[in-house]
Amino acid sequence: MDGIRTTSRMRREALQTAIEAHGFLDPEEAGKLFQLAAEASSLAPCLEVGSYCGKSTIFLAEGCRIAGHNPLISIDHHRGNEEQQPGQPYFNPEVYDDNQQSFITFDLLRKNLYKANLIDWVVPIVADSALAGRWWTTPLSLVFIDGGHSEKDAFQDFHTWAHHVLPRGYLCVHDVFADPRDGGQAPYLMFETARKEAGWETVGLVKSLGILRRR
């Protein structure tokens, strides 16, 4: 409910485009991302790992737009993660071009950002997150990790990006499921590891969105 209340501050075209975009995001999680980006982004840019077709991107970027200071950087290699490959459980033929044998999620991301009127508030980076992070030096106010869901990818994203979060900034992790019956364990293991590291304060969980804050 919190999510629905907070997203009422979004412009209609942004909310409608986000709702219609392919992707997996609970309305309460979406509302929380919007609220945190609106709060944090006056400090520095926000960064997302895992743009896919732009659903979470729109909630975060609309928060940045409302705050009016810094954009969202959104990273994705746009090749789909391991669970989204042909024959895998999250494969979606609507985001795959059979003729080219490739994903078309970058096109869909761009279309959705135009529709949501957020093109000036998102800097998309089409690259592997670890590759994009190799030369990264800009401090960040919020990092949202929703990239590859293997243990290797989840921890790599954490080690690549978390240390760029400024004091009082947020680290958000999607698909944190304590019970293996609810989903894969890699994001949960990564979140629990991060939680125990010095320097982070646990804000809590909103559905499967784990939130930490840099002390």
Ligand code: MG
């Ligand atoms: Mg996710």
